[in-house]
Amino acid sequence: MTTHDPLPVAHPAYDRSRLTPGIVHIGLGNFHRAHMAVYLDDLFAKGLAMDWAILGAGVRAPDSRMRDALRAQDCLSTVIELDPAGKTARRIGAMVDFIEVQPDNAALIAAMTRPEIRIVSLTVTEGGYYVDPATGRFDPTHPDIRADAAQLDRPATAFGAILAALQARRAAGVAPFTVMSCDNLPGNGHVTRAAVAGVARLSDPALADWVETHVAFPNGMVDRITPATGPRERAMAAAFGLGDDPVPVTCEPFRQWVLEDHFPSGRPPLEQVGVTFTDHVHAFEAMKIRILNGGHAIIAYPGGLLDIEYVHEAMAEPLISGFLDKVEREEIIPIVPPVPNTDLAAYYTLIRDRFSNPEVADTERRLCLDGSNRQPKFIIPSIADNLARGHLPRGLILESALWCRYCMGMTDGGAVIEPNDPNWDRLQRAARAASADPMAWLGMEDIYGDVGRDPHLQEAFAGYLNDLGARGVRAVLADYLAG
Numbered sequence: 001m002t003t004h005d006p007l008p009v010a011h012p013a014y015d016r017s018r019l020t021p022g023i024v025h026i027g028l029g030n031f032h033r034a035h036m037a038v039y040l041d042d043l044f045a046k047g048l049a050m051d052w053a054i055l056g057a058g059v060r061a062p063d064s065r066m067r068d069a070l071r072a073q074d075c076l077s078t079v080i081e082l083d084p085a086g087k088t089a090r091r092i093g094a095m096v097d098f099i100e101v102q103p104d105n106a107a108l109i110a111a112m113t114r115p116e117i118r119i120v121s122l123t124v125t126e127g128g129y130y131v132d133p134a135t136g137r138f139d140p141t142h143p144d145i146r147a148d149a150a151q152l153d154r155p156a157t158a159f160g161a162i163l164a165a166l167q168a169r170r171a172a173g174v175a176p177f178t179v180m181s182c183d184n185l186p187g188n189g190h191v192t193r194a195a196v197a198g199v200a201r202l203s204d205p206a207l208a209d210w211v212e213t214h215v216a217f218p219n220g221m222v223d224r225i226t227p228a229t230g231p232r233e234r235a236m237a238a239a240f241g242l243g244d245d246p247v248p249v250t251c252e253p254f255r256q257w258v259l260e261d262h263f264p265s266g267r268p269p270l271e272q273v274g275v276t277f278t279d280h281v282h283a284f285e286a287m288k289i290r291i292l293n294g295g296h297a298i299i300a301y302p303g304g305l306l307d308i309e310y311v312h313e314a315m316a317e318p319l320i321s322g323f324l325d326k327v328e329r330e331e332i333i334p335i336v337p338p339v340p341n342t343d344l345a346a347y348y349t350l351i352r353d354r355f356s357n358p359e360v361a362d363t364e365r366r367l368c369l370d371g372s373n374r375q376p377k378f379i380i381p382s383i384a385d386n387l388a389r390g391h392l393p394r395g396l397i398l399e400s401a402l403w404c405r406y407c408m409g410m411t412d413g414g415a416v417i418e419p420n421d422p423n424w425d426r427l428q429r430a431a432r433a434a435s436a437d438p439m440a441w442l443g444m445e446d447i448y449g450d451v452g453r454d455p456h457l458q459e460a461f462a463g464y465l466n467d468l469g470a471r472g473v474r475a476v477l478a479d480y481l482a483g
């Protein structure tokens with residue numbers, strides 16, 4: 001092979017003409033193609049479940065661009081695994097067609113009404129479920145939801161379309177499909193049921209009762225870092241001779257999928273290709289949220305304050321990876337409830353390797369984003385659990401002080417930090433007031449709740465915040481590691 005020859009690409013190891021659809025997937029972005037579609041491709045390669053192929057779908061106008069791109073290449077997706085030991089590429093053949101994207105979703109509803117469709121799955125992003133941030137519950141007053149409830153024959157949302165198809169199946173005496181969210185939300189099945197039944201509740205309460213009783217919404221935990229596609233990713237595809245694919249996907253080698261086994265209309269035997277079926281999805285979620293997402297928060301702000309661009313560069317800085325190790329081992333892993341067949345220390349070691357993968361090129365700025373939404377989910381509960389055990393978690397409190405320092409808006413090198421949170425102005429005001437009065441920060445009830453009222457925590461936080469201002473991130477981390 002000369003240096004100009006493209007790298008080898010793996011193609012579907014099965015006869016795609018034998019596939020028939022069993023799944024409609026709504027929200028055909030990068031993650032679905034790097035995750036669920038890959039598991040199904042593995043299953044088909046074993047000669048199994050050929051009646052569970054995917055029909056792609058979307059409810060938003062921009063999805064038609066993905067439809068055009070994929071249909072032009074026979075619905076094959078390029079997936080490049082970013083293994084530091086060497087990238088590999090494969091063409092995933094699990095999708096057989098992409099339903100036309102229409103404002104009234106007529107074609108989508110018709111497809112979901114076909115009896116052979118037994119699962120409707122979704123990746124419509126965490127923000128796509130119409131959850132009211134103030135209550136954490138489904139928001140039936142949202143204009144999109146009210147519009148769908150008023151015109152169920154022309155729904156614009158995924159949930160209105162799903163409900164219209166369920167209603168048509170019920171009228172035709174066809175068993176309902178299972179609705180499977182693959183979005184990164186704790187209790188994603190519950191959240192999805194609230195949305196579908198919530199639309200029904202506004203228009204036809206009997207239909208809402210029927211949905212709640214007869215339709216299955218299994219909860220699931222999904223994991224695989226899948227970056228957005230840009231010039232860097234397209235150049236990688238070109239190296240494999242796939243430069244004419246406008247929508248290649250890249251992802252880390254690791255993947256995980258944990259599901260409740262609640263599929264009354266049947267499911268592919270995904271356990272044959274590494275999917276875990278369990279009644280304890282919430283335990284896996286808690287592990288992921290505390291160790292992985294919490295870990296991201298721990299390395300985010302010191303890296304941001306030290307002007308470090310990439311996550312793997314932050315991990316290569318011993319002060320930051322040392323900070324992560326110490327906080328995870330002393331303050332997070334001990335409070336994570338046990339997870340079936342899982343060694344939490346080994347899970348953390350894997351996370352550490354994943355964060356260190358230079359090929360993924362995840363940015364520190366992305367990890368620093370949206371702390372006001374993430375901290376109450378990923379960090380504050382771990383602080384609360386430590387306090388409840390009578391342990392003052394100094395590392396997590398330092399993490400809070402680093403976040404506060406970041407929100408003041410300037411790095412240790414003197415660079416301005418551009419707004420990086422939907423609540424940036426409020427956070428910046430509170431952060432700037434916190435040096436004189438820590439309660440200006442810890443008193444943000446929606447973020448800290450009771451935790452902010454703990455006097456020992458207040459004292460430790462104030463000490464770290466003043467120290468960060470006086471001596472900088474490096475000196476404070478070095479002291480913490482020496483302590």
Ligand code: NAD
Pocket residue numbers: 026027028029030031032058059060062063123124125126127128129158182183184185222223224225226227
């Ligand atoms: P993406 O931007 O590539 O695709 C998002 C898809 O969702 C698009 O098809 C878009 O049209 C659709 N969408 C967005 N908002 C919607 C809405 N309100 N209603 C209906 N459809 C909507 O993003 P992605 O990388 O595929 O990630 C999608 C989701 O997958 C994430 O939000 C997350 O919940 C989950 N996930 C992603 C990753 C990752 O690393 N990318 C990892 C784990 C889980």
